[in-house]
Amino acid sequence: MNKFRHSMSYDIVIVGGGIIGSAIAYFLSSNPDYSGSVAVIEKDSTYSYGSTARSLGSIRQQFSTPENIQISQYSFEFLVNAATTLQVHDTRPEINLIxxxxxxxxxxxxxxxxxxxxxxxxxxxxxxxxxxxxxxxxxxxxxxxxxxxxxxxxxxxEGWFDPYSMLIALKNKSLSLGVRYIEDEAMAVQQQNKLVTGVRLASGTNIACGAIVNAAGAAAGGFAKLSQIPLPVSxxxxxxxxxxxxxxxxxxxxxxxxxxxxxxxxxxxxxxxxxxxxxxxxxxxxxxxxxxxxxxxxxxxxxxxxxxxxxxxxxxxxxxxxxDYNSLDQNGIVGKHPDISNYFIATGFSGHGVQQAPAVGRAISELMIYGRLVTIDLTNLGYERVLSNSRYSEHNII
Ligand SMILES: Cc1cc2nc3c(=O)[nH]c(=O)nc-3n(C[C@H](O)[C@H](O)[C@H](O)COP(=O)(O)OP(=O)(O)OC[C@H]3O[C@@H](n4cnc5c(N)ncnc54)[C@H](O)[C@@H]3O)c2cc1C
Structure with missing residues (x-):
């Protein structure tokens, strides 16, 4: 008997539907240059335990690295316009930006x-x-x-906003654009010849995919370990x-x-x-x-x-x-694995992930659609520095 109860296939599977995974889903599905399918695997659709809803939702420009400042500049503007950008039919989301x-x-x-x-x-x-x-x-x-x-x-x-409302706004907009959210836990990643071919879920479902994004928040390090990928996030x-x-x-x-x-x-x-x-x-x-x-x-x-x-x-x-603490340098890890070319990573934000979600979502979507960063050059935040053990430190950590 086949041990998989169902099987499905998506071009892109995002593991983790918090604010980072949902921002990536939004930027993929809203880009006219992308016509593939996107699924988000999220084990807790109530979002009771993830970091996003427990965060303070504060945003600042005061970082020590140019990348983080540019990320905040982009993200703040996105937040200001969120009610219009993320409107679905007549519903304009209220994220309470102060x-x-x-x-x-x-x-x-x-x-x-x-x-x-x-x-x-x-x-x-x-x-x-x-x-x-x-x-x-x-x-x-x-x-x-x-x-x-x-x-x-x-x-x-600078200021603060309601991170849960922002997450739900990104999710609802993504759903309206055809993204599928699946409530389940990703338990294993299948690979062949250094390429990800699928994800196995706790329910027994097997999902074939063309690419995967690890946006599992504080669990991202553990999830990467399933694929023998070192990721210093805990x-x-x-x-x-x-x-x-x-x-x-x-x-x-x-x-x-x-x-x-x-x-x-x-x-x-x-x-x-x-x-x-x-x-x-x-x-x-x-x-x-x-x-x-x-x-x-x-x-x-x-x-x-x-x-x-x-x-x-x-x-x-x-x-x-x-x-989602990055013990290497307390900075986001945003990029692609150099050897497994369809494995993408967006995690390790160490206390500033909620405010960075719009720019990070956009960056990962650009890497996946165009094969390069277009809006902000986040090369210094890429995964390669983990493999070479070289820090790109953010000093203004709160
Ligand atoms: C107390 C506190 C205050 C904070 N204040 C701020 C702030 O003021 N400003 C700011 O920018 N940031 C702040 N942060 C940091 C911010 O909350 C995080 O960086 C951000 O929420 C990370 O988003 P995420 O989507 O990666 O993680 P999460 O919101 O945790 O989402 C990851 C999701 O992945 C799911 N998941 C994990 N593993 C699997 C799996 N195997 N299968 C399926 N689903 C899986 C989880 O259920 C979870 O919902 C704060 C954090 C905390 C704890």
């Missing part, structure tokens, strides 16, 4: 890095202002600047805490503190989180249990020091999610 800014603070130790990133940002024409200590104190009188040397603040194209747990404060701050941007925490407003409350330092990284962790001691022992004291108005705060809710 235009605000990031305020990235630096101590004397971090001043060199702040300045060199700012130079790259200006070279890329990103509207980012350098603020000296006096200016920070004048502009943000609620901030303790005792140990702060300088800061950078975005003067446009789940790193990050907790988000929502709190209210007795004293409010009306003009709070998204503050990034040199001690490793961030805080931003969300309606009448605030969201904050903490990132372990690169020199003392946390272990891989696929659990979703909130580590409340991070709030009590680390975040609260750090925030009360930096923003004394946050001394009297009340925790209202919290959740955990996973960074």
């Amino acid at each position: 235009e605000s800014s990031y305020l990235i603070l630096a101590t004397e130790d971090g001043l060199g890095q702040l300045k060199s990133a700012h130079k790259v940002q200006l070279d890329c024409r990103a509207p980012v202002e350098f603020l000296d200590k006096d200016t920070i104190s004048r502009k943000f009188p609620w901030l303790n600047t005792d140990d702060i040397a300088a800061a950078c603040q975005g003067a446009g194209n 789940p790193r747990k990050r907790c988000v805490f929502s709190f209210t404060s007795a004293e409010s701050i009306d003009d709070l941007p998204l503050v990034v503190d040199p001690a490793g925490f961030y805080v931003r407003p969300e309606g009448d409350s605030y969201l904050c989180g903490w990132t372990p330092s690169e020199s003392d990284p946390d272990p891989d962790d696929f659990s979703l249990e909130v580590d409340y001691e991070i709030f009590d022992d680390i975040l609260w004291p750090l925030m009360a020091h930096r923003i004394p108005r946050f001394e009297a705060i009340r925790l209202s809710r919290a959740w955990a999610g996973h960074y």
Whole structure:
């Protein structure tokens, strides 16, 4: 008896239907130069566990590599126009884009890095202002600047949006353009002569394909292993805490503190989180249990020091999610496998994948349709650097 219950065939199979996989599906299906079929394999159509719906949905121009800045510039414009671009019949998606800014603070130790990133940002024409200590104190009188040397603040194209709504908008538009979403788990990849020929699903279904995209988020490293492809991407747990404060701050941007925490407003409350330092990284962790001691022992004291108005705060809710953490250089891996020429990869965004989805989706679609990058040159983010173990580091990791 045939062990496969059904078999089907698609030109392109995307494994992972989060915001990255759905953006790729959208850019493939909306391109008039592409007429092939696309299937997205997603094991959880509720999106309860993936990174996208658990993210903060923030977007910034303040990166240290030109590629990430250009990605954000493209993506921000896409977000601004999303209601029109992703409209299906009479339904215009609402992604709740709030235009605000990031305020990235630096101590004397971090001043060199702040300045060199700012130079790259200006070279890329990103509207980012350098603020000296006096200016920070004048502009943000609620901030303790005792140990702060300088800061950078975005003067446009930064803010936050609802990542789940954006994902669903990309998915609905892709569905309307003929993409098939299949709720199942990809369990194995079939290959012949260094080419992917198909994917086997947990249900027993066997799908033949002309090309595959690994967009499995925090599970991408594990999924690549099934094909003996080394990919240094694994789940790193990050907790988000929502709190209210007795004293409010009306003009709070998204503050990034040199001690490793961030805080931003969300309606009448605030969201904050903490990132372990690169020199003392946390272990891989696929659990979703909130580590409340991070709030009590680390975040609260750090925030009360930096923003004394946050001394009297009340925790209202919290959740955990996973960074698709690239342990090589904490940067996205976007490209094609050099030896398996129909295996594409889009993962490893390490905390900035939601904002990068439009540009990354477009880039992968261009590689698949035209065989080259057209809109933004993302060669430096390609998979080859994994094989040669050469880092292309993003220093502004939050
Ligand atoms: C707390 C937190 C805050 C964040 N804040 C931000 C932010 O402010 N800005 C920002 O840009 N980014 C942020 N991020 C990062 C961002 O969430 C991720 O980089 C982004 O969501 C990655 O998208 P994805 O589609 O690759 O992953 P996911 O959304 O995880 O999608 C991958 C999908 O693949 C599916 N899948 C996995 N394996 C298989 C398989 N074998 N078969 C079928 N399906 C499979 C999963 O079910 C999942 O739905 C944050 C992340 C966290 C955890």
